[in-house]
Amino acid sequence: MKILKLAVKNAGRHKLRTGLTIVGLAVAVMAFGLIRTVIDAWYAGAEASAPDRLVSRNAVNIIFPLPLSYKEQIAKVPGVEKITYAHWMGAYYVDPKQFFANFAVDHNTFLDLFPENILDSASLAKFKAERTAAICGQILADRFGWKVGDRVRLIGTIYAGNWDLTLVGIYKGRDKTTDESAFFMRWDYLDENLRATVSSRAGYVGWYTFKISNPNDAARISAVVDSMFKNSLAETLTETERAFQLSFVAMSGTIIKSLQIVSYLIIGIILLVLTNTMAMAARERISEYAVMKTLGFRPKHLIGLITGESLFIGIFGGILGMLLVFPMAGGFGEAMKYFFPVFGVKPQTLLLAGIFSLAVGLLASIFPVVRAVRISIVDGLRKVG
Amino acid sequence: MKIPLYYNYRNLLARKLTTAFTVGGIALVVFVFCAVLMLTAGLKKTLVATGSDDNAIIIRKASQNELSSYITRDQIPIIESQPEIALGEDGKPMSAGELYVLISLKKSKTGDAGNVVVRGVGPASIKLRSKVKLIAGRMFTEGLPEVIMGKSTAERFEGAELGGSLRFASQNWRVVGIFEANRSGFESEVWGDINQMLGSFNRPVFSSMTVKLVDPKKFQEFKKRLESDPRLSVDVKREKEYYADQSYAMSTFISILGMVISVIFSFGAIIGAMITMYATVSNRSSEIGTLRALGFRRRSILSSFLVESTMLSLIGGLLGILVASILTQVTISTTNWDTFSELAFGFAVTPEIVGYSLVFALVMGVVGGFLPSVRAARMNILAALRAE
Numbered sequence: 001m002k003i004l005k006l007a008v009k010n011a012g013r014h015k016l017r018t019g020l021t022i023v024g025l026a027v028a029v030m031a032f033g034l035i036r037t038v039i040d041a042w043y044a045g046a047e048a049s050a051p052d053r054l055v056s057r058n059a060v061n062i063i064f065p066l067p068l069s070y071k072e073q074i075a076k077v078p079g080v081e082k083i084t085y086a087h088w089m090g091a092y093y094v095d096p097k098q099f100f101a102n103f104a105v106d107h108n109t110f111l112d113l114f115p116e117n118i119l120d121s122a123s124l125a126k127f128k129a130e131r132t133a134a135i136c137g138q139i140l141a142d143r144f145g146w147k148v149g150d151r152v153r154l155i156g157t158i159y160a161g162n163w164d165l166t167l168v169g170i171y172k173g174r175d176k177t178t179d180e181s182a183f184f185m186r187w188d189y190l191d192e193n194l195r196a197t198v199s200s201r202a203g204y205v206g207w208y209t210f211k212i213s214n215p216n217d218a219a220r221i222s223a224v225v226d227s228m229f230k231n232s233l234a235e236t237l238t239e240t241e242r243a244f245q246l247s248f249v250a251m252s253g254t255i256i257k258s259l260q261i262v263s264y265l266i267i268g269i270i271l272l273v274l275t276n277t278m279a280m281a282a283r284e285r286i287s288e289y290a291v292m293k294t295l296g297f298r299p300k301h302l303i304g305l306i307t308g309e310s311l312f313i314g315i316f317g318g319i320l321g322m323l324l325v326f327p328m329a330g331g332f333g334e335a336m337k338y339f340f341p342v343f344g345v346k347p348q349t350l351l352l353a354g355i356f357s358l359a360v361g362l363l364a365s366i367f368p369v370v371r372a373v374r375i376s377i378v379d380g381l382r383k384v385g
Numbered sequence: 386m387k388i389p390l391y392y393n394y395r396n397l398l399a400r401k402l403t404t405a406f407t408v409g410g411i412a413l414v415v416f417v418f419c420a421v422l423m424l425t426a427g428l429k430k431t432l433v434a435t436g437s438d439d440n441a442i443i444i445r446k447a448s449q450n451e452l453s454s455y456i457t458r459d460q461i462p463i464i465e466s467q468p469e470i471a472l473g474e475d476g477k478p479m480s481a482g483e484l485y486v487l488i489s490l491k492k493s494k495t496g497d498a499g500n501v502v503v504r505g506v507g508p509a510s511i512k513l514r515s516k517v518k519l520i521a522g523r524m525f526t527e528g529l530p531e532v533i534m535g536k537s538t539a540e541r542f543e544g545a546e547l548g549g550s551l552r553f554a555s556q557n558w559r560v561v562g563i564f565e566a567n568r569s570g571f572e573s574e575v576w577g578d579i580n581q582m583l584g585s586f587n588r589p590v591f592s593s594m595t596v597k598l599v600d601p602k603k604f605q606e607f608k609k610r611l612e613s614d615p616r617l618s619v620d621v622k623r624e625k626e627y628y629a630d631q632s633y634a635m636s637t638f639i640s641i642l643g644m645v646i647s648v649i650f651s652f653g654a655i656i657g658a659m660i661t662m663y664a665t666v667s668n669r670s671s672e673i674g675t676l677r678a679l680g681f682r683r684r685s686i687l688s689s690f691l692v693e694s695t696m697l698s699l700i701g702g703l704l705g706i707l708v709a710s711i712l713t714q715v716t717i718s719t720t721n722w723d724t725f726s727e728l729a730f731g732f733a734v735t736p737e738i739v740g741y742s743l744v745f746a747l748v749m750g751v752v753g754g755f756l757p758s759v760r761a762a763r764m765n766i767l768a769a770l771r772a773e
Contacts, residue, residue: 017660024656031649038642060553061487061500063452063725096449097633158453160445160618200589233555233587250497251720251727255638258717262417262646269413269650273657276406280664332645339638367402 003301007308010281018313021277025317025360026324028270029353033325034332035263036349039256041333042249044342048177049241051215053113056225057207057244059235062088065204066234074208077224079217084109085205087187091154091163093144100140100338102154102183103206104190107133113209116174123148123169131189134165137180139341141170154183159190161197181341209241267356270317274364278310282368289372290380299373306372307365314361321357322350388681388689393696396665403661404697410657411701411749412708414650419709419742421643423732424717425636431730432632435570436625439471439601440513443594443611446618450631450724451485455590460617464594469607471597473512481510482591484582487726488553488575490542499727500720501538502574503553505582513595517571522547522562527578530585533562535572537729541718545575554585570628573718573729595624631723638722651749654701658753662694666761673761674769687762694754695747702746709742710734 011018056074058064065087075083087104107128111119119127119135127133134152146152146167154163165185173180187205194202212221222238229236239247249256282289289302325345333343397404443464444454456464464470465478473479484505489498504510511517525531532551539545539560549560558577566572583589598604601623608621622630666673673686709732718729 017663020656020660020663024653024660027649027652027656031646034649035646059489061489063487063500090453099634155447157447157449160447231555235555247498250495251500252722253495253497254717254719259642265413265417266650266653269410269653269657272406272410272413273653273660276403276410276657277660279402279406280660284668 003304004308007305008312010285010305011309011312014281017277017280021274021313022317022320024273025270025314025357026320028266028273029318029321029357030324030328032263032266032356033322033345033349033353034328035259035266036352037325037329037343037345038332038340039259039263040346040349041340041343042252042256043246044177044340045179046242046245046249048116048175048179048342049245050211051218051240051242052212053209053241054212054218054222054225054238055207055209055241055244056236056238059226059237062207064234065201065206066208066236068203068205070208070229070234070236071205073228074210074225077221077228079212079214079221081211081213082109082112083208083210084113085187085208086110087190087204087206088158089154089156089163089185089190090158091156093152093154096155096157098338100143100181100183101179102185104187105184107186107188110184113211116178117171118174119169119171123171126168127186130166130168131186131192132165133168134183134185135169135171136167136183137341138170138172139181139337140183141167143181143338146170154185159194159201161193163190165189176344177342179341181338207244267360270356271360271363274310274313274317274360275367277313278306278364278368279371281309282306282372286372286375286380290375290377293377293380302372303365303369306369307362310365310368311358311361314357314364318354318357318361322353325350325353388676388685390692393689393693396669396693397696400665403664407657407661407697408701408704410654411698411746412704414647414654414749415702415705415742415746416709417650418643418647418745419706419738420712420732421639421647422738422741423709423712423734424730425639425643426735426738427731427733428636428639428728429629429632430733431568431728432570432628433625434516434567436623436628437514437516438623438625439598440624441596441598441604441607441621442624442627443596443619443621444592446612446620448620451483451593452487452725454485454593456482456592456594456619457590460619461591461594463614463616464596464611464619467596467607467610469598469600469603471599473509477509479509479513479597480594481507481513481596482579482594483507483510484579484586484588485592486582486586486588488551490538490545490551492541493543494541499542499718500725501542502724502726503532503582504574504576505579506576507579510576510579510595513597514566514571516567516569518565519562520565522560525561525577528581529578530556530558530581531561532558532575532577533564534560535574535576536563536565537572537716537718538575538727539563541727541729551575554582554587556585568731570631570728573727631721634722635719647745651745655749655753658694658697658750659757661697662690662754662757663760665693666690666757669761670764670769670772673764674766674772677764677766678770683762686764687758690758690761691751691754694758695750698746698750698753699743701750702743705746706739706742 084106089102150167152165225238329345448454470478487500490501551558611621712732716731721728
């Protein structure tokens with residue numbers, strides 16, 4: 001216990017150096033937390049997915065559509081409760097570089113399948129009544145300054161032309177993980193237009209989402225659905241909503257991996273900074289250690305002394321960094337909210353940051369400890385600054 | 386009078402361990418900084434290399450890219466009859482209507498699915514892309530379900546190697562050749578016969594059209610005429626600009642994130658340099674006192690310590706750049722968000738990047754060394770000499 005007290009006192013001997021080291025550690029731990037949060041944000045879509053929802057899409061690639069006729073066939077499969085479908089619109093509003101997700105959905109069934117999007121009943125009634133109606137999430141409405149009742153013109157990329165729509169409602173997310181930045185128009189409006197312009201593209205949907213009564217049947221039902229359309233012009237690939245979302249995450253796999261590497265490099269930098277501080281302290285105190293040895297202190301005491309100080313700095317900096325993660329992630333999340341609609345620090349991130357702070361504290365003391373323990377009393381006493 | 390550089394050099398050598406840690410920290414930061422810049426440069430280089438100066442690409446109005454674009458068969462002759470289009474040896478216009486679709490292939494390393502571009506090409510397509518060269522196998526035969534693979538795709542995906550077979554559009558396609566295209570985006574594509582592909586994908590229309598211009602300076606006229614033609618409703622872009630635009634989202638993302646990370650990292654490295662320099666100053670109190678007593682001025686002391694921290698950062702910076710330059714041997718492959726398809730690109734070093742990285746390192750050294758140097762310069766001679 002006394003050794004520990006001495007260790008803390010030692011940390012206070014060079015206030016400036018200890019202070020700087022703690023600040024460096026705090027910044028690094030904060031950066032680590034921020035990067036892990038960015039990585040987690042990628043998986044938000046997969047996290048928000050329900051285990052009892054399956055998605056069927058064209059097996060060749062998601063860019064190829066499926067015929068609308070599949071709907072009845074899939075709905076008949078035992079275990080399938082409800083089904084809906086959607087199309088990726090890929091349209092933009094005023095500026096093509098201002099990306100946001102926009103879909104054409106089946107107005108009758110869409111919200112039954114995705115109850116996490118909460119829309120008041122009056123807006124829903126309007127969405128079902130008006131062919132040109134559209135709804136969007138709160139974040140998107142704020143971004144473009146839309147209010148309920150506004151006329152919104154989307155400019156089509158995949159489906160040419162101007163899509164003049166009326167915003168009839170703004171949905172809110174039920175859970176923290178719900179994406180509030182998407183835009184939904186009606187599929188029948190899209191289809192009616194296509195029928196008149198490019199009739200060969202009418203009657204298709206991008207993918208089907210359906211709810212199954214028992215999540216354990218997911219694999220079996222997927223196989224049944226896919227086998228129904230085997231060797232047809234549009235073969236399907238059916239998987240859980242989570243796997244479907246993860247396949248999009250996997251596309252950015254390289255980016256995510258490099259972020260992970262960077263987050264570990266940060267730990268490397270903290271380790272260097274703290275080791276440097278501890279090495280310096282130990283070098284200055286070599287003669288002290290020699291004196292302590294002469295007085296009969298054992299190596300374990302020296303280990304306690306040096307490791308204690310290192311751990312003290314590590315923990316202190318770590319805690320400070322963890323506290324800093326929250327305002328930093330808040331600011332970053334706000335700045336990138338169109339890119340990452342769901343952004344929040346997870347408890348696991350803090351846990352990991354804590355573990356790394358401790359580990360860095362321990363590792364940084366190894367070198368000075370070895371030096372202090374090894375040095376002979378005579379050499380230690382002879383050593384000058 | 387200036388204190389000799391040799392003094393600083395000996396000092397850095399005398400404290401090998403501390404010097405090594407500080408240099409290591411700075412090197413790590415410069416490495417990350419440099420790598421981010423190199424990645425952005427590599428992405429742009431790959432996409433810019435994909436386009437050619439005298440080619441123009443025609444896509445449907447407002448479609449943004451080939452994937453959502455289509456050009457109908459009756460539009461082709463209208464475009465081909467423009468006088469700005471160069472004629473080939475056979476007297477036909479150098480133009481190619483192409484099909485552009487995505488298929489999902491499994492990556493051989495991770496098993497994840499990647500979106501790969503399949504391009505249906507005509508006889509003129511190869512002539513339009515002079516960089517494309519077969520490096521193995523042979524050209525696909527017209528009318529047969531055969532494809533040739535871009536080098537990057539062949540290396541990364543299951544069944545994409547020479548002699549392999551891919552299943553898409555209800556058919557099996559044999560891989561009969563591998564091509565190289567000067568490290569451009571085409572190396573991430575799969576090419577096959579346009580007519581065969583239109584049939585298999587059940588597509589009545591082309592995706593885009595690429596033409597070679599007689600004189601690239603005439604581009605504006607060409608563009609104006611086609612875009613205002615009521616029969617067409619198209620956008621005309623220089624091929625080079627069209628591909629360069631596709632780096633927008635990804636390079637913005639990499640740059641912003643990379644800069645944020647670099648700034649945070651540099652904070653750590655500056656603190657590391659500061660700690661080292663403060664320790665150097667306090668360890669050498671009596672030396673500083675001696676120097677002052679010998680007649681060296683305060684500003685000489687200040688500059689000497691600044692030079693020392695700059696030396697530290699310079700060594701760190703060079704080391705960081707050196708390690709980062711190894712990355713030029715690495716090719717990474719990821720989905721380009723602008724095109725939704727897999728693109729392989731490398732890290733590219735440019736003289737500017739080396740310059741920026743060195744400046745970045747020097748700034749870290751100067752900022753980290755400034756306060757400690759001021760402390761050294763302000764030391765009182767007597768107090769400094771008296772220090773142990």
